[in-house]
Amino acid sequence: MRRSVDEHLEAVLGRVTALPAFDQPLMDAVGLMLCEDIVSGVSLPGFDNSAMDGYAVQAADLAGASDENPISLPVVGEFRAGRSEPIVVTPGTCVRIMTGAPMPRGADSVVPVEWTDGGTVTVRITQQPPVGGSVRYAGEDVTAGVQVLDRDTVLGPRQIAVLAAVGRARVKARPRPRVVVISTGAELREPGSRLGDGQIYDSNSYTLAACARDAGAVAYRVGIVDDDPKRIMDTLSDQLVRADLVITTGGVSMGAYDIVKEELSKLGTVDFPQVAMQPGKPQGFGVIGDDEVPIFTLPGNPVSAYISFEVFVRPALRKMMGQMPYRRTLVPGVTLDGFSSPAGRRQFVRAAATSGDEGWMASTVGGHGSHLLGGLSRANALIVVPEDVTSVRSGDQVELMLLGGETG
Ligand SMILES: Nc1nc2c(c(=O)[nH]1)N[C@H]1C(S)=C(S)[C@@H](COP(=O)(O)OP(=O)(O)OC[C@H]3O[C@@H](n4cnc5c(N)ncnc54)[C@H](O)[C@@H]3O)O[C@H]1N2
């Protein structure tokens, strides 16, 4: 079975659905999609309070105050933020007040401390404040009963600020998908261990767990399972309890030990199409278990696994989180390098792209081979070459998929 990239992505997006929303503590909701309208139960400010450190006064007492004509008032008390005192400002008196402290009854204005001698028994004031000067009035920011956030808003720091300020400790939001990442292959060893003959470090499970986290998911990196069919199937069934989505790598091409494909094909719920792309040709996608958890079986070549994530898994995760657009947007740019591209396959070429006065410019990095991982760290974009283009010259217009993420 041979599919285009778009057909495969459609098949994937047609199968995954948005996760149901539930109540979450505020800090767990950062980056998530809000699934309720938020109506404030309180006014902001909640009470009239001082905008300055200074003195709460009756403005009329200070008519004509100036450097030449200072006016002294007795200080009858002190108001601090967080404390409420039963003191009243009567004509001819004042209260020392700190920023955020409630306005005392009787006062209609605040004199900043800079306009005074800072006295604590009596204070000498050299400027007349307007009525309402340096006073923050109850409800001037947000009135109780007003909608402060609309559903379908992604919660970033500014939205979290408003939620906390109106006293919300929890909100209904679409959760982060829990993504289980498993790498398969008898040649794989954990980074940090010693390599024997023919062995390599498992980079894919780290790459893909990092990708999943970067896309906003919770990643569980299970690590390496060798090419034993029973161990692979046991691991999958053990992991399903905590998975909203599973990613495996390796074992999906034509080799004698490509066990993932062999075993999962038997279930009948996972397809293994060849997708007309380079890298990333051997793909697998379907569902497993009673809960029909989506599973991606990505190719083992490290760059193929990474690009497959960007092209197929990331959009699926975004759909599960209810976050549009699902696909990365493409921007126009110019390639500074020429290269050839396979006929009939969409090529994704690693590139370092910069944006300047002339728009986006991209240089290729790291070579074309899907095992060439060394240059990947310098790439921040993929040049997307259409299926019908076989040759790209330096200076050609191209489309770029920019790879920035939550942490990128
Ligand atoms: N006869 C054919 N051979 C291959 C074909 C084909 O169509 N016919 N397709 C090639 C393509 S394209 C790809 S991509 C790979 C996909 O292979 P598998 O998904 O079966 O992956 P493996 O064979 O297990 O490994 C491929 C390669 O990647 C290395 N690898 C695997 N896992 C990891 C890991 N976790 N970390 C780092 N590197 C990993 C592995 O050692 C192999 O070198 O098949 C081609 N062959």
Ligand code: MOO
């Ligand atoms: O498609 Mo493979 O993913 O080219 O290396």
